[in-house]
Amino acid sequence: MIPITLTVNGEKVTRHVEPRRHLIDFLRLDLGLTGSHAGCEHGVCGACTLRVNGKIMRGCLILAASLDGAEVVTIEGLSESGEVADLQAAFVARNAAQCGFCTPGMVMTAAELLTEGGCPTRGDIREYLSGNYCRCTGYQAIVDAVEDTLRARGATP
């Protein structure tokens, strides 16, 4: 077992983890934070996307053991911070969540796009979200929601 101390959603957490524990199982099973979803578990679907040290990453492709000293923000922390309240409202308004399994990862990824500045086009939005799979919506409503949020925040193409 490997000892780690890290910050999760602003709270300091100390645990012993097995090397084979990935970050998503650590969050879901050890900490009870079930907002990050374990989908494909090999880095393809994006349902486990979260922030590590301020940047989005695949939770299923990170050893929990490697995160000593890291700062992790999950969808729970991001929601509570209010940073993406407008994006989440746009997801509701545009019906961009159907079954909802991909939604936390979509919001985490779109949140990073929103912080990057510039004036992304719909094509840029699709490209940025291309690592996040949705099997329900056909993506149109998700792109609509992200685009609405970008425009409301003042980015014009």
Added chain:
Amino acid sequence: MKWPAMGYARARSLAELWSALETHGDAAQIIAGGQTLLATLAFRLSEPGTLIDITGIAALRGFSSNGQVLRLGALTLHADLCSDPLVKAHAPLLAAAAPLIAHPAIRNRGTLGGSLAYADPAAELPACMVALDATIIAASAKGERRIPAAAFFTDLLQTALAPREIIAAVEIPLTGRLAAIEEITRRSGDYAMAGLAATLTLDAGRILAPRLVYFGVGKIPVCAAAAAKALEGRSLDRAGISAAQQALADDLDPPHDLHGPPEMKRHLARVLTERVLLGFLNPKVQAA
């Protein structure tokens, strides 16, 4: 599926790394960003005894230019290649290639050294290193050695690295040559069905010392000698492009893979040749 049971150790310095590699012997597997390695664990394509985490080794980080070469530490992230001004200024080919690698969340953790050491024949960065005539700086307990990129990729997923040797950095010569990369994928972020990284000098419209390096069409990045010979000294025009496309038949021997038969790969390679070379006629092209 879940990863197999395994050990884990952090190396915080090169000295600690050599010591850990000695201790764990053949069971040791170095992990950097892990964006390929950890996926292969999920498929049981590899079952290492102990992962040695090198991401805390400061000596493998950072990038710098001395006017002659751009030195990029092995732990340089794909995301750094996408956005760093020094990379954009001195190695625009890498700045153009990095956004083609996977997706933002993976580029934020995947490393240059990891991509080169894994040596996937369909990956962008190995081909770029060959096209740029880069030097791989390998390090081991015995010290450093320099390996030309063209000699580094030896076979499918195989490199010239010796056991217990790692990539410490790469050096890109600052030549000011033109460079471009194009690839064809089924979905954005996938490994390429076929791709081309090319560098050349244009002297009063004549092509000098072209290097056309195709990826996804063989066991390693393929430097197309016949196509380069067909272009050497010619003016960059339709006839020259056509000559290079024809000469490619002697350069490429693509395998049948899940994307399709060899002839499809040859076709894609010809298409890429035209796209890349026509791109050099565009005045917006940046210098390498």
